[in-house]
Amino acid sequence: MDVVAPAASVNCTAIDMSKWLTFLINKGRTSNGIQLIPEDIFKTMITKQVDFEDYFESDSELYATDGYAMGWKTGKYRGKSICRHTGKIEGYSCIQAFMPDDDLGISIMMNLHSPTVAIMHTILYSTIDSLLNLPRINWTYKFRDDKKPTAEDYKDCHVDVFHSIYPDAIPNEMPSHKLMKSYMAHSYEGIYYNSGYGFMKIVSQDDKLYMKYRDMFLLIKPYWSGNFRVDNVKEDILTMSIPLNFICNEEQKSIGLRIRFEPLIDDIVFFKKN
Known part of the structure; x- marks a missing residue:
């Protein structure tokens, strides 16, 4: 991983990731009230800088991304602003997301390299729906229908x-x-x-x-x-x-x-x- 260290050498525990997400939800302010990142700069960091549609046309509902900010994919989830990013290296996958207007942050980490995109987003969206009391959507079915993963699915990398x-x-x-x-x-x-x-x-x-x-x-x-x-x-x-x-x-x-x-x-x- 040293070769791609800037992109793939952030090693983190679930507890530390929760602290990071809390910092993001608080718009750059620590838990004891210290503003480490000025709010105007923080707003720029999570504001779309370039257009970036991270999906095929048929999957626009599943991966609703409209742009890229400073290290974040931006977009709307069921009409609400969301910043998110996935990451993976051989043996591990993760996704982190936060919703700046709803004081909500979620991180999911898996000891599985691939395929993980569908299951991570299923868990992410289902958790958001539950925490924000949104009408339930069967995300498992939307991502997979009633099909079970095949051996070929595990070769997508x-x-x-x-x-x-x-x-x-x-x-x-x-x-x-x-x-x-x-x-x-x-x-x-x-x-x-x-x-x-x-x-x-x-x-x-x-x-x-x-x-x-x-x-x-x-x-x-x-x-x-x-x-x-x-x-x-x-x-x-x-x-x-x-x-x-x-x-x-x-x-x-x-x-x-x-x-x-x-x-x-x-x-x-x-x-x-x-």
């Missing part, structure tokens, strides 16, 4: 980037010792570097190539046409299967590699260190 780019890719099933001769001829093994992503090491073990990156040690699977696939790559909350391609010079020796660490942008290029 698994992304197969490789096959989305190479849908017709064919695994290279030649004997590994023969493939290793090709790897050695191309000088694939070595240390690679990118100024933004740091060092990566390509090593061989039992006639197979492996990628050593951060705390990961992952098998590099060969495909025809010079493509390689790496599974179980951890990036934030995602577990990905991604393509890796070596860059060779005129002598067909590796001088770098391209790897799709980010699903929504182009490959990240690492250059081989001499």
Whole structure:
């Protein structure tokens, strides 16, 4: 989690979170009346700064978000102002919300990574309805109908980037010792570097190539046409299967590699260190 520390390294207990929510409900004032954040600044912090609709059109009632403030998603819940934000890292999920006009704050923490969005919002909305004496809505049914979660639902953070780019890719099933001769001829093994992503090491073990990156040690699977696939790559909350391609010079020796660490942008290029 150190890599994404600004976004994912807030560790908190339920008691401390309740103190934080009380501070928010009191508009930046501590429990003993000290105004730590001036009210005008606090109002700016929770006021929409940009448009941000965090839902698909069919889900507008479920995730009623209209904008983003300073670290808060803003919107209306049943006509009442609400600020909320979810967070998750592998193994944990949470949501916190407060309603500035109703003196109400709620935090939900779960020892479950995914899928949690539906259940967290079901609990959140049902709790708000109960505390504010609003007419009851069956949020469980709205989120899930009468369907039970399937095994596939628990894979919503698994992304197969490789096959989305190479849908017709064919695994290279030649004997590994023969493939290793090709790897050695191309000088694939070595240390690679990118100024933004740091060092990566390509090593061989039992006639197979492996990628050593951060705390990961992952098998590099060969495909025809010079493509390689790496599974179980951890990036934030995602577990990905991604393509890796070596860059060779005129002598067909590796001088770098391209790897799709980010699903929504182009490959990240690492250059081989001499």
